[in-house]
Amino acid sequence: MKQAGSILVVDDNPDILVAVQLLLKQHYQTVVTTDNPFDIAKTLSEQQIEVILLDMNFNHDAISGQEGFYWLKKILAQDPSVVVVLMTAYGDIKLAVDAIKAGAADFIAKPWINEQLLGVIAAAFSHAKDKQQVGKLTRQTQGLNLALSGHKFDFLGQSSAMQQVFTTIEKAAKTDANILLTGESGTGKELAAHAIHLASNRSSQAFISVDMGAIAQNLFESELFGHKKGAFTDAKADRVGRFELAHGGSLFLDELGNLPISQQTTLLAALQNRQITPVGGTKTLAVDIRLICATNEHLPQAVLENRFRQDLLYRINTVEIRLPPLRERVDDIPLLAKYYLDHFSHKYKRQLSIAVEDMRSLCHYHWPGNVRELAHAIERAVILSDGDVLDIGSVVGQGATPVIGKNNVVKPSKLLTTRADNDDYHSFNLEKLEHSTVRSALKHHQGNVSQAAKALGLTRGAMYRRLEKYGL
Structure with missing residues (x-):
């Protein structure tokens, strides 16, 4: 035959x-x-x-x-x-x-x-x-990376604060040391985890990300360790867990501070033994992973409050890297704004630029949601802006606080800032304030759009968009 x-x-x-x-x-x-x-x-x-x-x-x-x-x-x-x-x-x-x-x-x-x-x-x-x-x-691994990771933005920064982060990542990435990423929500912890993986000796292997706060308590072990067919009611086929998928590569556990104590114990055992047993299985599987964790919780405080195991904290933070909030790296805002503007302009087939005075306004805003807020704001502005200049008025969400001068005159370059002396710090609805300000400037200059725009620090195009927006 x-x-x-x-x-x-x-x-x-x-x-x-x-x-x-x-x-x-x-x-x-x-x-x-x-x-x-x-x-x-x-x-x-x-x-x-x-x-x-x-x-x-x-x-x-x-x-x-x-x-x-x-x-x-x-x-x-x-x-x-x-x-x-x-x-x-x-x-x-x-x-x-x-x-x-x-x-x-x-x-x-x-x-x-x-x-x-x-x-x-x-x-x-x-x-x-x-x-x-x-x-x-190899193709399966590449497909797995693509399916689980999706599109990731570049991990950018030129400020001294970010240069320190990059230096620490460069040193730690080449080892297999467990890394804990800390910082406020939206500071780029997942991007940092990707950067660590790509700079490591495991870069050609899988990067598996798990949002620990999104896993249902009854599915915790199944998600992480996998399960065998028939292990529970809905287990209609064998399933490979995230630990096994990450074998040879990196496992990123995001929002680790949200994990209940009972699940922390299970996780600690797997990390200590470097072995897992699928739910419903009898054989243990050895796993070789590089562990990266992230949290916006202050874990030492959580330990004192008995919400987080101290031995687990010791296990995961061989190296701790704090990602600074955007307000501590203002020098990076122009770089990030241009990066996201280029990305979303390409995505939505637009050609937009940011006026100098508007970029200054972006730098003056507090950005409580950090880099994630900036990215979402730029995307929204690209979609909503008319003409070829980004409409900064549509970038910052409702509730941003302007600065009011001693004579109740709005300082245009400070329109979007939340950082000001307490004596001059008042809360207004941004859209109502903008409407009132544009109308007052137009009235003061007797309907001369060019002069009113100049007084407000706006381009003529930006001024006309606001006139149309408010029906003036």
Whole structure:
């Protein structure tokens, strides 16, 4: 019975091709032959070839084997999954060793013994299946990373505060030390975790992210450790847990401070033993992961309040990295604003810029939601803005607090700030204040739009958008 498999034989001797084809066709379903090595690329592009039996010399009296090495290199460059066996009438040990080093799976001398050739070809097909399986697993890992991670923004910063963060990440990433990322919500802890993974020795493996606060208590072990079919009512098939998916790579546990004490105990046991047991299973699985955790909780305080295990805290924070809030890295706001503007302008097919005075306003805003708020605000503004200049009035959400001067005159460049002296600090609805301010400026300048816009620190385009917005 013929085995499934396709082989290409390349030799300039017609008698060799006939002899090989008669022999191999008895054992394999597809045997393709050619006397011209320039046909190889076309054949590989048109057919699924698993093994190539390649002559090493094609010119008359050629004995160096260099032609075979040349075509071997071309084949592997076009399709690395193909297994190549080289053959020559002038075989010796050195040539065989050089062929293996160059990427050949094996080497055979002519004339051959049929049983020997069949053994070499059988081994080549076995090797081909192994290479195909490795390629499949690599694609699965890449697909898994894409599915679980999705699009990630770049982890950016030029301020001194962020340079310190980058320096610490660079030092810690190259080790397998457990890392705890702390900081307010929206400061970029998941982006930092990705940066650590990409800078580590595990960067080619999976990065698996788990939001610990979003896992239902009754599904905690199933999510992390997996389960066997029939382990519980809805377990209709085996499931691989996040620990196993992250094997060889990095496991990111976000919002770890939200984890109940009972689940902390289970997690600690898995981290200490580096072993897991799927729910409903009996065999333990060894796991090799790089652990990265993140929280906006003050965990030492949670330990004092008996809300977080002290031994778990010791386990996860070999290195602690604090991500500064955006108000502590104001120098980064122009960089981040331009980055997100470019990204969302491309996404929504817009061409927008930020006026200088509006960028100044962005830098004066407090950004309680940090980088996440800035990104969402820029995206919203890109969608809502008319014309070719970003409408900053639609960027900052309702409730932002303006600065009112001593004579109750709005300072335009401070319109969006929340950082001010307490004597001048009052709470107003931003949209109502803007409406009133634009109307008053227009009245003061007797309807002259250009002068009113200049007084408010706005471009004419921005002024006209506000006139339309408020029906003035």
